[in-house]
Amino acid sequence: MFWKKNKKAGEKLTIFFASDLHGSSVCFKKFINGAQFYGASVLIMGGDTTGKAVIPITEQNDGSFLGFQSGADIRLNGRDEVDEFIKRVNNQGFYPIVMTEDEFQALKDDAEAQAQLFKKLVCDRVREWCDFAGDKLKGTEVRFLTSPGNDDFFEIDEIFNGAPHVGYHEMEVTELSGYEILHCGGSTKTPWDTEREYSEEEYQRRFAELVPQVKDMERCIFNVHVPPYGTILDRCPKLDKDLKVVFDMGNPVSMQAGCQALMDTITEQQPLLGLHGHIHEGRGNIKIGRTTCVNPGSVYPEGILQGVLVTLQGGEVASVQLTQG
């Protein structure tokens, strides 16, 4: 019953998990600081680290600058306003860059140059984050683990892999204080055709490769970016080919965007815990048999970090607490 005391024996392991930060520096800093704040010994960031928009800040002939905010241009007067704007844009998960008006005009019609700029800015941000994590976690016992989401450029792998204090894992089973973690990133197919998408058949093969590596499924944590199919964790509005929400009789049609192969694997294998992200609307905590599955959701543009604190004790999930820090 919900009021019963937790009498599970064994050493406690507290995990703080968050996902889908999408470039928000303020959320990332909160995430790293969450270890000390919540008393967690393990930090797991569940993918979709990278942001979605570059905001050019262009210098005008009159000395002012033009930026973009909340669907409209914004004029910035003076360096102080520009600096304040840059800070705000960084925290929202976007990538500000100051350039001349000529550079902006040339760039706006050059898709290839925009893609290169995106990758450069994304990689710069990931390096900044790795430095921040290194500074904060140096000298502590806290472990920081992460894996890629479907939106993450492959170029970030090298940066994370080279960073001290960061355990970057994809398609691996690793050990964690008497437990095991199965890391599997990316997602099933999305309407956006993002970087790391896999078909259901590919996911079946991926899990077929990973599951035999797990020694004790009862003490295994699935760190899988995509949530299991057909649950509240993967429920989201249905989109048409133009990425517009589909309506039926005036009502938005919802759909399940999770992974059936994952659902089947969890149902069969019954791991201890599933940590998921991907569907920002899918915040929740469910049980699939004995397996606790959690998606903390994401509201990164607000600068609020949605996460989940999971305490493991004696090979069982002692508590699950969704947070909004």
Next chain:
Amino acid sequence: MAQTGGEQRIFLRKASGLIRTASGTDTFIYNLGLVSVGLGVASILFYGPAYYPGGDLVWSCLLAGVCMAMIAFGFITWTITLPRSGGIYVFGSRILPPGLALTMSLVEITAWLFYCAIAAYWIILLGLSPALTFIGYLSGNDAWVAAGAWVVEPWPLFLIGSGILVLSGIILSAGMKFYLMTQRIIFTSALVGSVILIVVLATGSNADFIVSFNQLMGPILEVDEPYQAIIASGKENGWAWDGTTDWEQTWLVSNWPFLPLVGAAFSIAIGGEVKSVERSQTYGMLGAVCGATLLWVITISLATSVFGYEFLGTAAYNLLEGVGVQTDPTITLLAGVLTGSPLVCILVSLGFMFWMWMWIPGMHTFGVRAIVAWSFDRVAPEPWARISPTRHTPVVAIIFTMFVNILFMALFVFTEFFSAIVILIEAAVLAWSVVLGAGIFFPYMRPQIYEKSPIATKNILGLPMMTVACALGFAASQFYFWTLWSDPVAAGHDPQQLMIVAGVFIIGFAFYFVMKQIRKAQGVDVTLAFKEIPIE
């Protein structure tokens, strides 16, 4: 900094993310439905002239509309800054101590769940009973009249009302899609009923009504010229009006349009599902305030002109006080009398019942969402947030709140004391004012969050827009707290009833502290759920 027009200065890449579905129109309909325009018309015309003689009903609607717009303005800035579902619990928990935020939320949903029961009660009292009675009058069949009287007997009233509340639970359990579909159909039907009423009133006259009323009701009431007899007997028994506008009564009677108008801000409960949040919530909330106020002004002006202010006042006064010549003066029945048409009476009655119905699942949902949010934060038992694997709805929370609704229905029907607990609205308005008051300081106390709000750069008189909007909302909600406090008919401050209100606050705090201790024993610190993590 200034906003300008021109080309979109942003480079986007293909990436997945949060999708919001409710448009400005959806938000408007959601709020307007929860205002329950028909309920407003019925209650203003029923209680207004009877207990507030001299109160100008049109000015009272306008006063309530302006104040509700101020409250909505405050909530608009809250929901733009924190565009998530959950209502004042989400807002309060970002700035208030967790125990206080939970208590405010509990007080609010207690009031709204109680109002579900009241709406079910009014569907029967102001919709079903008059419709049955009028059919009986026109057809000369006493069985219909008897049925109209029977449905307002305590047990039939409780059973039919409970049936309505159970139906709400079933619809919500069936899923959001089914609920929204039924609401749209009901909303359209309700609007048709209102339009029919306006057309009937616009094409009628006071002289027509007096003739029709006297012809139909004379034999039934066994009185010559019952229209004039009702007015005369009302005056003899204490109803007094000198024919001039009484501004104090106008102020007090504005409680009645204000009570349903609170629904215009209910889209704060679905903030996480609203797209283009700044525009949609602004249109949705202010549009619902303006739309409902306009419909009331039109309908009430026409109704007082056609039926006569003195007649409306004395007829309801006589009925409520049990004196003089008595007849049911609900507007649905009077519209039927005016036309002499059972069909018109049925259509207008159905329209009113549909308006009142829209309150029930809407407010029920509000309570369910809050309870699920508490459960996620571990300040309520986990089973309350359990989701049906087939329907994807929080069935446990829906069933739990449905039983709370039925309990309130029983208290409302079977006890005299609780039948007067309209005072709970005072508690809800007080809870709103606490959260709006906190919003005044939010830009200063939570700058890291506020600076990401789309309104962060907008100032009014050199102050953050949210500070000004929430100050206006706080002032307006306090104004109505004290207006309700000063009005013994709508709410008042009877000591025994105030103890009930205080009890709800105490239960809220006690519930939080008990849950906190239970979680502490389980190794969970519930205060962490909303504590902001430091950035540097």
